[in-house]
Amino acid sequence: MFLSIQLLKQINMKKIIALIGLISLFGCNQELPNFSNLDFENLCSDNESGFCHWDVSYQYQTEILPVEENTNNALAMEISDGVGFIEQEFEFAATEIEKILSFSVHIKTENLEGKGAGMNLAIYKPNGEPIDFISMGYGDYSFITGNTSWTTYKVETVLPAEAIKVRIGCIAYGKGKALFDDATVKVTPLKDRKHSQLAEDYITAAIDSMKLHSLRKDSVDFDQLKRKALLIAGDAKVPEDNYLATRFLLSSMKDHHSFFMTAKERVLWEGNDDDDTDAPNILFSKAEKKDSYGYISVPGFHGNDSILKKAFADTIQKQLQELYASNIDGWIVDLRPNDGGNMHPMLAGLEPLFSADTLGFLVNINGEKEAWGRNELFKKEDPESYVEVDDPVSIEKQLPMAVIFGSATGSSGEIVIISFIGNYKTKSFGQPSFGLTTGNGEFKMPDGSYLFLASTQMADRNATIYSERVTPDFMIEKNESNPNLEVEKAIEWLNSMTTH
Numbered sequence: 001m002f003l004s005i006q007l008l009k010q011i012n013m014k015k016i017i018a019l020i021g022l023i024s025l026f027g028c029n030q031e032l033p034n035f036s037n038l039d040f041e042n043l044c045s046d047n048e049s050g051f052c053h054w055d056v057s058y059q060y061q062t063e064i065l066p067v068e069e070n071t072n073n074a075l076a077m078e079i080s081d082g083v084g085f086i087e088q089e090f091e092f093a094a095t096e097i098e099k100i101l102s103f104s105v106h107i108k109t110e111n112l113e114g115k116g117a118g119m120n121l122a123i124y125k126p127n128g129e130p131i132d133f134i135s136m137g138y139g140d141y142s143f144i145t146g147n148t149s150w151t152t153y154k155v156e157t158v159l160p161a162e163a164i165k166v167r168i169g170c171i172a173y174g175k176g177k178a179l180f181d182d183a184t185v186k187v188t189p190l191k192d193r194k195h196s197q198l199a200e201d202y203i204t205a206a207i208d209s210m211k212l213h214s215l216r217k218d219s220v221d222f223d224q225l226k227r228k229a230l231l232i233a234g235d236a237k238v239p240e241d242n243y244l245a246t247r248f249l250l251s252s253m254k255d256h257h258s259f260f261m262t263a264k265e266r267v268l269w270e271g272n273d274d275d276d277t278d279a280p281n282i283l284f285s286k287a288e289k290k291d292s293y294g295y296i297s298v299p300g301f302h303g304n305d306s307i308l309k310k311a312f313a314d315t316i317q318k319q320l321q322e323l324y325a326s327n328i329d330g331w332i333v334d335l336r337p338n339d340g341g342n343m344h345p346m347l348a349g350l351e352p353l354f355s356a357d358t359l360g361f362l363v364n365i366n367g368e369k370e371a372w373g374r375n376e377l378f379k380k381e382d383p384e385s386y387v388e389v390d391d392p393v394s395i396e397k398q399l400p401m402a403v404i405f406g407s408a409t410g411s412s413g414e415i416v417i418i419s420f421i422g423n424y425k426t427k428s429f430g431q432p433s434f435g436l437t438t439g440n441g442e443f444k445m446p447d448g449s450y451l452f453l454a455s456t457q458m459a460d461r462n463a464t465i466y467s468e469r470v471t472p473d474f475m476i477e478k479n480e481s482n483p484n485l486e487v488e489k490a491i492e493w494l495n496s497m498t499t500h
Contacts, residue, residue: 114174271305316349
């Protein structure tokens with residue numbers, strides 16, 4: 001492939017370097033991806049983003065605009081409690097060679113609060129079906145917030161041979177300012193890559209845990225998986241060089257629940273026990289009286305900070321106490337917004353509503369059962385899982401209860417659903433749950449990162465195992481024009497219970 005002297009003169013040096021890099025990475029026998037304006041230098045007034053070839057995918061209370069940084073253009077998102085998201089895509093001919101695709105961007109933030117700034121990749125099959133979506137890492141913990149200087153961040157994935165389209169994107173959530181510049185894309189064929197001893201040791205440690213504990217350990221060829229993972233890790237020189245290969249191993253289990261948490265993410269997930277109840281990834285329950293019934297909506301809880309766990313559980317219990325004192329005739333527990341996370345603060349907060357001590361079991365691959373239940377059970381048997389509550393609430397009178405859930409209720413949210421199965425005068429309403437009815441065991445890696453492996457199945461207090469979605473007692477078809485339909489049906493049932 002050759003470029004004319006006249007064309008070279010029209011391209012600035014930054015673009016020449018990027019183009020040469022792409023040619024060397026793909027080789028002459030593979031089609032070059034149609035990336036454009038990765039350095040954000042070309043401005044287009046007729047493009048909503050202000051930058052040629054970058055499309056606005058979503059914009060809410062955010063101004064997306066060019067700014068000058070160090071005599072060059074950069075993308076800025078000025079956010080007022082909103083979100084900004086720009087993307088571009090390329091298509092290429094499918095090949096039989098799998099590749100590693102790395103997407104990196106320089107990011108800088110100014111007084112950015114909330115989830116923060118980051119980037120993502122999306123991969124598609126020829127028929128348009130998505131293969132994978134890759135973000136910054138587990139949860140919100142790797143997004144960039146606060147005041148930071150220009151730093152290069154990277155996301156990467158393994159492109160299967162069937163992939164023909166990739167979308168790259170820059171995104172920011174919250175309030176403040178995020179800047180992006182000098183994006184790069186690197187494509188590395190997996191074929192004939194040699195691996196280091198560090199890669200061998202790290203991948204072996206991951207596979208050893210998976211062989212012992214994964215629910216799907218008998219359904220995969222670990223020798224084949226290891227060979228592929230070592231190609232991905234390649235000449236790993238530091239533990240981080242093995243992370244993509246480790247994530248590949250976990251996704252290959254196809255349990256849709258196992259995930260990887262880096263050592264840095266683990267530290268942030270554990271929290272610093274500061275009294276910061278405004279943490280951006282923590283939402284609290286909401287309660288009100290609907291007709292003559294106490295209504296409480298309980299979201300997921302993502303984290304392990306002891307102060308936040310306590311605040312979450314305390315909030316639920318105080319709301320239950322206030323509702324009970326208002327002379328209600330029954331309960332409505334709404335789990336539709338509960339996307340999982342840490343089960344313990346949820347169960348601790350809802351404890352006054354449970355009519356038994358043991359609420360369910362986690363059953364491992366050997367059929368061994370580990371009970372979950374009231375907070376006191378964890379205090380005795382698993383102190384790290386115990387959630388302290390300021391003034392534990394005691395509700396003397398058992399009242400009929402309606403539990404609402406839907407397709408977004410998953411993982412630990414499904415543990416809460418199952419905890420109510422068999423409860424006193426309790427029925428459920430809505431749509432089948434998400435279907436992550438497995439428990440994740442934590443297995444530490446040599447560098448302090450963790451594998452969260454789907455290693456147990458959920459069972460109710462009667463030891464009935466739930467292998468897929470949990471189905472409500474009363475199926476209510478989702479009605480976009482009436483989002484309160486499930487609540488209305490729950491109230492109808494409660495009315496029938498309280499009139500007898």
